[in-house]
Amino acid sequence: MTRPVPDRGAAAVRRALDGRQGTPAEPPPPPPPGRRPGERALRLGTLAVVALAAALVTGRPWVLALAAAPLVLLALALPGGQRPDGLTARAEVEPRRCFEGEQVTMRIAVHYDGESGRLDPGVFLGPGVRLDHLASGPHHVELVLTAQRWGRWTLGTVDVDVYDRGGLARRTVRADLGEISVFPVPEHAGLTPIPVRLPQRLGEHTSAQRGEGVEVTGVHPYARGERQRRIHWPATTRRGTLQVHGFAAERTAETVVLLDVLTDVVDPVTGTSTLDATFRAAAGLVRAYLRTHDRVGVVSIGGATRWLQPGSGQGYFYRIAESVLAVRKDRSHRSEGLGTLPPPALPAGALVYVITPLTDQRIFDVLHQVRGRSNPVVVVEIPTGDPVVDPGDTEGELALRLWRADRDAMRFSLVESGVAVVTHRPGETLDLALAPLLRTRVQGGTR
Incomplete structure (x- = not known):
């Protein structure tokens, strides 16, 4: 049976509030070793000292009677009872992988020899999580946290003070909560545009080639070996020769989602992060294509180039998400340089989605590499928002016009080179962004 944790004092409450806000970045200092007096012992000792000092100052012996009771309680507590010893703590976190906004439950089992009065936990939480619930029992402490943002987060530590039965002495044991992986919430996406050429694998998309499918493409003269059930009798009657149905072959699509993590730009008006919007859009694209049994891969450009070859299956979504979570670790955005795309990361003919805010010129070098491999490319632009210009600032307004013209020129150059450009606005x-791509199949480049 659990009970609410009593007040732990201003310092402990401040530690918990700091953890709720996710502000502490440095690890907490190590807990004090050995046994030390508790708050009750300090209060009794303070009362006895004050009484003795009052007796000395006033010269009245009867004041010493006020110190008798605290001293007797302290004397009786020193040799009595079995105090807790041999403290160990083990933390269980469930789950270690979750999505944004989901709750994580932690249970800390505290083992000790002897008798204990109560457990008093002090929580030091890392960034990216929020403390929602805290309770303790005779041998355990339970915490409920909420994962606020995607990334890899250090949960922090919990220092558990174990008091003796009288509450006069305490010892502290620390439990390390480890790390969790928080996946971005995928954007809603149901459309799956496909390129003109599809690989020779069975799937759910119709291709221009004849084959075993369900979509009729026309009729043609009967050839030996074709199934008689496919004879088209009206055409046979009109033409006087056997005519059979022609069907389109069904193929799977290969898609690669390329993430631009070179920079993280925050919209000055809405506060939206382009890195957050990029990962949520990528998660929506990956989930949509995996649901149609297509093969999906991922490449993240920024710092060390991370990539995962195209694969299929709903479980592959978590492998893709895990491969790119290292971009954010405890609020730090890791991007040092630009690496070369490895050939296995972009299979021939695979449709490549480049999700980028178009703020770093190095992404155009990446697009040049992709176009050089004749892959069909779709650029999904994440708007960064216009810079804020003060009213009446003529130079700022001119700079804003030049900034907008430069971005329009970048989009125009991409479209002129045969790259489809769509804009996805967070929220x-x-x-809505992918709908224009359904008018025709995405064209590939030429070597």
Whole structure:
């Protein structure tokens, strides 16, 4: 049976509030070793000292009677009872992988020899999580946290003070909570545009080639070996020769989602992070294509180039998400340079989605590499928001016009080179951005 944890004092409450806000970045100092007096012992000792000092100052012996009771309680507590010893703590966190906004439950089992009065936990939380619930029992402490943002987060530590039965002495044991992986919440996406050429694998997309499918493409003269059930009798009657149905082959699509993590730009008006919007849009694209049994891979450009070859299956979504979570570790955005794309990361003919805010010129070098491999490319632009200009600032307004013209020129150059450019605004469904791509199949480049 659990009970609410009593007040631990201003310092402990301040530690918990700091953890709730995710502000502490440095690890907490190590807990004090050995046994030390508790708050009750300090209060009794303070009362006895004050009484003795009052007796000396006033010269009245009867004041010593006020110190008798605290001294007797302290004397009786020194040799009596079995105090807790041999403290160990083990933390269990469930789950270690979750999505943004989901709760994580932690249970800390405290083992000790002897008798204990109560457990008093002090929580030091890392960034990215929020403390929602804290309770303790005779041998355990339970915490409920909420994962606030995607990334890899250090949960922090919990220092548990174990008091003796009289509450006069305490010892501290520390439990390390470890790390959790928080996946971004995927944007809603149901549309899956496909390129003109599809690989020779069975799937759910119709291709221009004849094959075993369900979509009729026309009729043609009967050839030996074709199934008689496919004879088209009206055409046979009109032409006087056997005519059979022609069907389109069904193929799977290969898609690679390329993430631009070179920079993280925050919209000055809405506070939206381009890195957050990039990962959520990528998660929506990956989930949409995996649901149609297509093969999906991922490449993240920024610092060390991370990539995962295309694969299929709903479980592959978590492998893809795990491969790119290292970009954010405890609020730090890691991006040092630009690496070369490895050939296995971009299979021939795979449709490549480049999700980028178009703020770093190095992404155009990456696009040049992709176009050089004849892959069909779709650039999904994440708007960064216009810079804020003070009213009446003519130079700022001129700079803003030049900034907008430069971005329009970048989009125009991409379209002229045969790259499809769509804009995904955070808060809108991803299907609104992908809908124009359904007018025709995405064209590939030429070597």
